[in-house]
Amino acid sequence: MTTGTTATADEAPLFGPESQFRAFFDDPRWALAMIRATVLEAAHPQIGAALADNSTFVAHPWRRLRNTFLSMRRMFDADPAVREREAARLNRLHARMSGSDSRGRAYDAMDRAARAWVVATLYESAVTMCRLSGQPLGQDSMEHMYAEYRAFLAALDGDAGALPEDLNDFWRYFDRVVENELENTEAARVILYRLFDHLPAPALLDGAPTLWAAGRAVAGPLLGAITVASLPEPYRRRAGLPDLTGAPTLMQGAYLTAGLARFLPAGWINAETIIETLSLSPDSDDPRARTVTALRARMKRASALLRLLTPLSDDPDTDPAPSTGTEEGRRSAEEFFRKVLDQTGDGHLDWPDLAAMARELATRLDLDEPEETRLYDAFAAWWRELQTALDTDGDGRVSAAEYAAAVPSLAGPALIRVAEVLFDATDKDGSGTIDADEYRTLFRTAFHRDLATTNDTFGRSAFVGDFLSFMSGRRTNTPYDPLLADA
DSSP states (O other): OOOSSOOOTTSOOSSSTTSTTGGGTTOTHHHHHHHHHHHHHHTSHHHHHHHHHHOOTTTOHHHHHHHHHHHHHHHTOSOHHHHHHHHHHHHHHHHTOEEEOTTSOEEETTOHHHHHHHHHHHHHHHHHHHHHTTOOOOHHHHHHHHHHHHHHHHHHHSSOTTSOSSHHHHHHHHHHHHHHTOOOOHHHHIIIIIIHHHOOOOGGGTTOHHHHHHHHHHHHHHHHHHHHHHSOHHHHHHHTOOOOTTHHHHHHHHHHHHHGGGGSOTTSOOHHHHHHHHTOOTTSOSTTHHHHHHHHHHHHHHHHHHHHHSOOTTOTTTSOOOOOOOSTTBOOHHHHIIIIIOTTOSSEEOHHHHHHHHHHHHHHHTOOTTHHHHHHHHHHHHHHHHHHHHOTTOSSSEEHHHHHHTGGGGSSHHHHHHHHHHHHHHOTTOSSEEEHHHHHHHOSSOOOSOOSSGGGEEEHHHHHHHHHHHHHHOBOSSTHIIIIIOO
16 A cells, blocks of 8 residues: 555645645544544553553643644645654654553554554544544544555554554454453553542643632533543443443434534634643743733633632632642642652652653754664753662652652752763754754744853753753753643
8 A cells, every 4th residue: 555645636645744644633523433443542551551661641741642642743744854853853862762561461552453442442533433423424534544554553663554444444453452452550550540530730720729629520421421421331341431321312403403513614723822822831932932921820810710609619629739848939849749849640760761761852852863762861861860879669650758868869860960961962964052043943832931051051050050950959940841840
């Protein structure tokens, strides 16, 4: 099967803005379909184990959403060079993820069958969302979109052989995996029963915790019920998922309502703009920041009114915990551990947390080899240093208590090396200083501060000192917060 973009006059290309899959990017139904597909992915034992060990979707779901969306945009770009570069980046990322699950079964994020299942869930969920919203795809449309998804897999794996070539064979393959391979994995349970109920606020709503908690208390259970009701019945039965009264009707209504967006004028819904706005800090120099700041002020007033009407003081997530720090601009050790160090949200610091930091920084800087490898190697050296200094009970990971007892040990030689690698990667012109444009490239959000040196440049020592101050001194209100601390 060809994976190119050539097409006849009557046939849409497999990639680019005219592809069928790209048409779903700004479709509100796709949000529901993506949640459904993620649960089906997480129910696969290999994928579920990789997610549980390495993913940041629990602690940083909005950041994960943004990165996933941008990656999918690149993978369906019309330019083959953009697709190839993104595929290479994803393959390097996944090649670093392997291990074993709680039952001792090995997993490997580069496993071809598991990667094929990820693509299969995206395709099947797209077809299902159209059916549930009363707009089922015709056979020709399903065939063409299936060719797009197989081309997507081929761009990653070199060929699409792990997915059946014929669409009829695909449905038999999909049913077989659902019936025989999917499990009630920890990752699937977290998405269905924890993520919705404890979803942290995006940056836009971070200043209105009461309003967010009230909205989440209503929307969380609804999203959970809609997602469960939309899953294949054989999996619901095997996983013991409850059949909630009225859930199928609620699910149908949600998809039908989202499907009404087709009547809106073209361009009224732009998913990329929405995602970027949700993650935008009011302190950013982005022109939209003024609008966001004004919106946040209105939300805070609404939050204050809602607090008077419906107090939520018993919810620990309702109000920010008071800081135990004694110096202005510093956060407590507990907050720093939870928001910055514990990237995977499992309550401990270990290598996947530092790998997640390296992954996020490499993504923001858009690094290629060998710079990306240098960054990962620097973080790996830092992890070995942390293990030696902080892992007092020898269990291979660092608890919040172990961290709090030896905070100064964070700022060792290995962390300095991390900062130096970051500096070299940011200093694109090799001038030995970082100018405002290079600094903005690193901190795409929250670039709103006076640079430490003259002529709007950052020298190596100033950059390293600022990074160490954040990573060891737990200082708030720096450009690193949106990069590593925001949800």
